[in-house]
Amino acid sequence: MAKKDVKITINGKEYSSKVEPRMLLVHFIRDVAGLTGTHVGCDTSNCGACTVVLDGKAVKSCTVLAVQADNRRITTVEGLARNGKLHPVQEAFVDKHGLQCGYCTSGMLMTSFWLLQKNRNPTEKEIREALSGNLCRCTGYENIVKAVKEAARAISAEQNKDLVKEEPIEA
Known part of the structure; x- marks a missing residue:
């Protein structure tokens, strides 16, 4: 399966990578961006441990493909604190x-x-x-x-x- 180029902005930082078209967004966040605060819980969208904010909407990142997030903006739990101060x-x-x-x-x-x-x-x-x-x-x-x-x-x-x-x- 041919890999696809994706560019995703997470917590204000742009991440680019070639990914399998079937790669889930949760795995992109954890494995490509290295942001492990987003948890993999059930892989069935039941638990919500993988919830992130994608273009202003809360989504379960185990239900979104990384290619669907191409050229979009995501906030993860790591992006809530500002200048060392908790949200x-x-x-x-x-x-x-x-x-x-x-x-x-x-x-x-x-x-x-x-x-x-x-x-x-x-x-x-x-x-x-x-x-x-x-x-x-x-x-x-x-x-x-x-x-x-x-x-x-x-x-x-x-x-x-x-x-x-x-x-x-x-x-």
């Missing part, structure tokens, strides 16, 4: 104990990140619905839902802080 979603998962063994965590983080990009103030029902494609066998989901709510509050507070002007208002 509010990551901080909230730590603070609210939204993780235990850690296997599902990257997928949960990416799904939560995606949800909060499109809905800054989700209800508990919306959070649970968004996370319904991600399986966790350790936490029972309660602390994960609390973490997403906390992340939403933190992101809103951060945005409100940016709206406040430093200059005094003249009377």
Whole structure:
């Protein structure tokens, strides 16, 4: 089978490679880009451990071929932190104990990140619905839902802080 050239931008960095047309995106991310935070869980799209954000949409990277991601942009769990500072979603998962063994965590983080990009103030029902494609066998989901709510509050507070002007208002 002839290999295909692909160029995929992951976390702002471009990766180019010749790949088998049947190579899954999850394997490109892990084996070509060397980003192992995206986990291979079930290879059937049931567990969500491989969730990434592809052009602004949460997808299970075990259901996407690398050739389908050619010339597209991906964010993985490694791309959430900025300048050594955890993303509010990551901080909230730590603070609210939204993780235990850690296997599902990257997928949960990416799904939560995606949800909060499109809905800054989700209800508990919306959070649970968004996370319904991600399986966790350790936490029972309660602390994960609390973490997403906390992340939403933190992101809103951060945005409100940016709206406040430093200059005094003249009377």
